């Protein structure tokens with residue numbers, strides 16, 4: 001593996017999932033790969049799970065880890081040819097090359113502006129690091145994708161599915177703030193590669209990028225969509241068509257025990273209790289959000305193992 005910025009960087013998904021599950025049994029088996037190697041993690045936005053699980057994964061592989069909240073360093077310039085006499089102090093051309101001298105792998109988290117859809121779609125931050133860094137790049141959530149989360153979700157469904165082709169429903173849920181489409185985008189892309197029966201349900205106006213959803217069924221009636229679900233993946237996202245806006249706060253879309261039926265409940269976390277999902281669901285044994293969060297370590301570890309083996 002040369003990098004992990006998108007799900008398609010995984011050449012054989014089923015093998016990768018199997019290897020990740022095996023890793024869990026012996027997480028320190030490959031420490032020779034990371035000896036004297038350094039992971040640098042760059043955060044332009046907040047994180048709990050991604051920061052800690054990716055560091056744990058790197059250390060499981062024998063790596064050293066350095067983490068930087070980029071906004072505490074210098075305000076970076078990403079546009080070419082800019083006369084930098086305003087608010088930016090350093091160009092990503094220098095920053096990426098300098099960091100590459102300290103790192104063997106660079107991992108980046110940079111959320112979208114949610115202001116300019118076309119500009120966000122260019123994935124300027126992560127693409128700039130891919131272009132100017134001289135070491136492999138890992139995506140810790142970018143403007144339109146969260147491939148590490150999606151891999152952890154795929155591992156979790158593979159481990160806990162009681163059927164050969166489970167029914168998976170990704171349901172929008174309300175949130176007071178405008179959130180990115182990265183997590184739902186990557187979950188849909190990942191489920192399309194798995195042997196699952198995927199349905200997406202959300203209010204009208206929350207259609208995701210059709211280049212991603214393709215022919216995946218979309219049902220505007222949540223109750224209908226949730227019928228006989230085996231896994232319910234709840235997530236809020238802001239409108240893609242009315243870009244970056246919260247066009248519904250309809251609390252009837254909150255996931256309840258009644259709506260869940262016999263299904264397992266999934267969410268990438270952080271989750272707003274009693275907004276996205278009621279306490280009774282999260283506090284029940286139908287919730288597998290802890291297994292998902294644990295699998296973030298092994299998703300990052302199998303990815304970085306593949307990169308280290310190709311250095």
Ligand SMILES: CCC[C@H](NC(C)=O)C(=O)O
Nearest residue numbers: 179180182183268269270
């Ligand atoms: C893993 C989720 C990160 C982010 N969540 C928030 C609350 O910003 C999102 O919805 O993309």
Ligand SMILES: NC(=O)OP(=O)(O)O
Nearest residue numbers: 047048049050268269
């Ligand atoms: N799921 C996830 O990526 O969590 P953080 O935003 O806390 O890293």
